[in-house]
Amino acid sequence: MREKEYLFNNANKIDEILVKHGMNRSRIVAIMQDIQNEFGYLPEKNLKYISMKLQTPLSQIYSIATFYRAFSLKPRGKHLVTVCLGTACHVRGGARIVESIQKMFDVKPGEKTKDGLLSLETVNCLGACALGPVVVVDGKYHGHITISRLERIVKGILNENKK
Amino acid sequence: MKIKNSSELKNYYENLIIKTSKREKRTIVLSMGTCGIARGASDILNSIKKEVRKRKLHNRVEIRVTGCHGFCEVEPFLIIYPQGIFYCKLQPADVRQILMESIEKNNIIERLLYTDEKGKKIIKETDIPFYKKQMRLLLGSNRFIDPANIDDYIAQGGYQSLSYVLGNMQPEEVIEEIKKSGLRGRGGGGFPTGRKWELCRRAPEFPKYVICNADEGDPGAYMDRGLLEANPHSIIEGMIIGAYAIGSNYGYVYVRNEYPLAIHHLNIALQQARDYGFLGDDIMGKDFYFDIEMVKGGGAFVCGESTALIASIEGKPGEPRAKYIHTVEAGLYGKPTNINNVETWANVPLVIKNGWQRYSKIGTETSKGTKIFSLVGKIKNSGLIEVPMGITLKQIVFDIGGGIANSKRFKAIQTGGPSGGCLPEAHLDLPVDFDSLSEAGSMMGSGGMIVMDEDTCMVDVARYFVNFLKEESCGKCVPCREGLSAMFEILTRITEGNGKHEDMDLLEEISFAMKNGSLCALGTTASNPVFSTLKYFRDEYIAHIEKKRCPAGVCKNLVHYEIMSDACRGCGACLKICPVSAIQGEKKKPHSIDDTKCIRCGECFEVCKFSAVRRK
Numbered sequence: 001m002r003e004k005e006y007l008f009n010n011a012n013k014i015d016e017i018l019v020k021h022g023m024n025r026s027r028i029v030a031i032m033q034d035i036q037n038e039f040g041y042l043p044e045k046n047l048k049y050i051s052m053k054l055q056t057p058l059s060q061i062y063s064i065a066t067f068y069r070a071f072s073l074k075p076r077g078k079h080l081v082t083v084c085l086g087t088a089c090h091v092r093g094g095a096r097i098v099e100s101i102q103k104m105f106d107v108k109p110g111e112k113t114k115d116g117l118l119s120l121e122t123v124n125c126l127g128a129c130a131l132g133p134v135v136v137v138d139g140k141y142h143g144h145i146t147i148s149r150l151e152r153i154v155k156g157i158l159n160e161n162k163k
Numbered sequence: 164m165k166i167k168n169s170s171e172l173k174n175y176y177e178n179l180i181i182k183t184s185k186r187e188k189r190t191i192v193l194s195m196g197t198c199g200i201a202r203g204a205s206d207i208l209n210s211i212k213k214e215v216r217k218r219k220l221h222n223r224v225e226i227r228v229t230g231c232h233g234f235c236e237v238e239p240f241l242i243i244y245p246q247g248i249f250y251c252k253l254q255p256a257d258v259r260q261i262l263m264e265s266i267e268k269n270n271i272i273e274r275l276l277y278t279d280e281k282g283k284k285i286i287k288e289t290d291i292p293f294y295k296k297q298m299r300l301l302l303g304s305n306r307f308i309d310p311a312n313i314d315d316y317i318a319q320g321g322y323q324s325l326s327y328v329l330g331n332m333q334p335e336e337v338i339e340e341i342k343k344s345g346l347r348g349r350g351g352g353g354f355p356t357g358r359k360w361e362l363c364r365r366a367p368e369f370p371k372y373v374i375c376n377a378d379e380g381d382p383g384a385y386m387d388r389g390l391l392e393a394n395p396h397s398i399i400e401g402m403i404i405g406a407y408a409i410g411s412n413y414g415y416v417y418v419r420n421e422y423p424l425a426i427h428h429l430n431i432a433l434q435q436a437r438d439y440g441f442l443g444d445d446i447m448g449k450d451f452y453f454d455i456e457m458v459k460g461g462g463a464f465v466c467g468e469s470t471a472l473i474a475s476i477e478g479k480p481g482e483p484r485a486k487y488i489h490t491v492e493a494g495l496y497g498k499p500t501n502i503n504n505v506e507t508w509a510n511v512p513l514v515i516k517n518g519w520q521r522y523s524k525i526g527t528e529t530s531k532g533t534k535i536f537s538l539v540g541k542i543k544n545s546g547l548i549e550v551p552m553g554i555t556l557k558q559i560v561f562d563i564g565g566g567i568a569n570s571k572r573f574k575a576i577q578t579g580g581p582s583g584g585c586l587p588e589a590h591l592d593l594p595v596d597f598d599s600l601s602e603a604g605s606m607m608g609s610g611g612m613i614v615m616d617e618d619t620c621m622v623d624v625a626r627y628f629v630n631f632l633k634e635e636s637c638g639k640c641v642p643c644r645e646g647l648s649a650m651f652e653i654l655t656r657i658t659e660g661n662g663k664h665e666d667m668d669l670l671e672e673i674s675f676a677m678k679n680g681s682l683c684a685l686g687t688t689a690s691n692p693v694f695s696t697l698k699y700f701r702d703e704y705i706a707h708i709e710k711k712r713c714p715a716g717v718c719k720n721l722v723h724y725e726i727m728s729d730a731c732r733g734c735g736a737c738l739k740i741c742p743v744s745a746i747q748g749e750k751k752k753p754h755s756i757d758d759t760k761c762i763r764c765g766e767c768f769e770v771c772k773f774s775a776v777r778r779k
């Protein structure tokens with residue numbers, strides 16, 4: 001009976017992921033990563049579902065979801081700006097970039113804009129340190145970024161939405 | 164196709180060599196690591212493909228896509244073989260000319276060559292000063308290897324060390340060889356690798372596991388990414404040799420989630436190694452099974468610590484545990500587990516290939532071989548470098564790195580990541596090895612080297628690391644969790660101009676408590692950035708506290724930007740660039756900055772052609 005409740009909510013996809021990992025409890029981080037990749041976040045109903053399927057308390061799943069940075073319990077915005085705050089990027093002004101984006105688009109790190117179009121995130125290093133400061137916009141890496149160039153790029157993708 | 168024994172490998176290798184020597188085609192090598200791609204290498208690749216098609220050059224040129232060679236500063240670049248012509252800082256529009264002049268004809272395009280300090284044009288990659296003082300035993304083959312093609316690795320002599328080990332050596336002999344070579348772990352601790360293997364081999368329980376630590380959480384460091392992306396088979400070969408020596412059948416590579424390309428290349432490489440019979444049953448005809456599984460990290464710095472990493476593979480939050488019992492005795496699933504860093508594993512085939520005698524000739528008394536560093540920050544030539552242990556910091560910064568960018572003054576070099584420290588100019592003559600750097604209050608660490616100039620505020624840097632660690636501490640022990648929060652509060656206070664003189668003593672006291680009361684190395688070393696900056700840059704702390712001044716002009720509350728009306732021509736450049744519209748003024752009349760709106764980004768300061776913006 002309880003299982004049925006969850007069956008609607010893309011349970012097929014989740015089952016697929018679970019099977020791919022052999023329903024293996026110790027693969028739970030990988031399972032959650034796949035769910036995160038699929039939906040861009042970890043929907044609560046899916047976590048409840050895997051908790052039941054893997055016979056793992058929801059509290060444990062929650063502790064994993066909140067421990068690792070890669071997971072998000074809230075859906076992301078349509079577009080994603082990730083600013084590197086690694087040391088190499090920091091000494092070249094990474095923090096200022098976050099701050100300006102925050103002010104320009106009224107969005108806090110880890111959150112999204114009110115219209116849901118833009119998420120702002122920070123990361124500890126992308127391994128492209130020689131190009132610092134580095135920003136990734138929708139998967140595309142931009143090295144030696146300046147505040148004004150980033151502003152143009154972000155406004156560009158936001159304008160495309162309006163068309 | 165499976166390669167079943169050493170003579171099959173030898174034949175296969177010889178055929179590959181004959182095939183390449185007969186090839187009349189030229190090869191265009193394009194560096195496409197994450198950094199190359201970020202610099203637009205994909206567009207270059209597409210243009211090359213398009214032009215080759217258009218000009219029907221298929222029979223005359225071959226394209227090889229490789230990982231990062233190290234000189235990220237001048238990317239995107241390509242090399243044309245056999246001549247070895249190096250063209251850098253390319254634009255897609257340059258491709259047509261390259262194919263016309265340097266492939267169809269034999270000409271060299273001057274304007275695309277690398278120009279050295281003195282304005283001299285350099286044709287070959289290997290003649291560039293950046294590479295000259297390096298010793299690229301690991302990185303050197305990157306330019307010959309397409310990481311998605313195992314044949315390229317084999318053609319470089321790959322898997323021959325494995326073949327030799329399985330054919331001629333007992334596990335104990337392998338361990339002895341590694342011990343004698345003096346190889347020490349590259350993940351930060353510098354533990355002797357052979358000894359670790361021996362302990363794991365001697366542990367009575369089965370199964371045993373070998374793990375490659377590719378979590379590379381040190382911000383500002385990307386040595387492991389470079390190796391994984393460019394030459395994944397060297398790591399795999401090292402792990403197979405290690406597994407044989409230790410007596411293990413199962414391996415894991417724990418990779419950072421933030422490295423999608425490395426994950427992709429590693430997956431391909433693992434599959435190819437299985438297809439060729441280097442992984443799986445009866446490796447090279449020997450009764451030896453070994454396979455490797457890849458596990459993606461979840462983006463937590465502390466998971467690089469070995470016991471936390473093990474917890475993470477087991478599907479738990481990555482919290483370290485006390486090491487009363489070492490992981491070599493009871494690690495993954497409670498079984499003997501040997502963890503080594505990516506670069507350590509990549510060194511293993513090299514030790515076997517050269518023999519311990521030759522390998523141990525490189526380096527210093529206690530630190531052998533080469534070390535890869537990511538030389539980044541305010542340096543002219545940033546990139547990945549590989550140098551013999553014992554080279555001085557000065558040689559690295561000035562001879563290889565070309566000195567400080569934008570003719571600024573050197574201030575400090577930060578090594579060892581969040582566990583390391585900042586060393587001032589007076590220490591530049593230090594040789595780089597495990598022991599010298601620790602003695603000076605820093606650490607070699609895994610290989611991050613962040614260069615700082617006069618525009619870097621050392622109090623801000625200390626605050627940066629403390630904030631980083633505060634976010635990344637797992638929170639299990641009180642001194643680490645609370646100590647970091649307290650330090651962060653104090654450092655923030657100082658950078659905001661509200662610091663007190665006693666704060667410096669307080670910081671030292673907290674450092675002491677954390678060093679002694681934390682469980683894992685994250686906590687015990689967390690105070691190093693604070694400690695070393697207090698020791699070497701105390702005057703900057705004092706300036707913040709007593710004079711309410713940030714000498715480097717970084718700390719927001721202590722700097723103001725102002726337009727000097729006599730110098731301002733009213734060109735409007737600053738008005739246009741200010742991201743928060745804090746600047747007003749009519750055209751051709753002096754402008755002014757609204758201090759309440761200003762976020763101190765410094766863009767106006769940089770953009771003004773008339774030096775009319777003043778920072779104070």
Ligand SMILES: Cc1cc2nc3c(=O)[nH]c(=O)nc-3n(C[C@H](O)[C@H](O)[C@H](O)COP(=O)(O)O)c2cc1C
Pocket residue numbers: 347348349350351352353354356376377378379380381464465466467468469470502503504505507508609683684685
């Ligand atoms: C907080 C913390 C983070 C670490 N991160 C890494 C890492 O990212 N990569 C790594 O190889 N070792 C890391 N280490 C060191 C490992 O615990 C371990 O010593 C190392 O992987 C052993 O390999 P090695 O002997 O080849 O150096 C870290 C240690 C600590 C305490």
Ligand code: SF4
Pocket residue numbers: 465482483484635636637638639640641643644681682683684685686687
């Ligand atoms: S020292 Fe810090 S990171 Fe390490 S176990 Fe303790 S709280 Fe966790």
Ligand code: FES
Pocket residue numbers: 084085086087088089090124125126127128129130132133134382383384
């Ligand atoms: S510090 Fe930003 S990419 Fe490494």
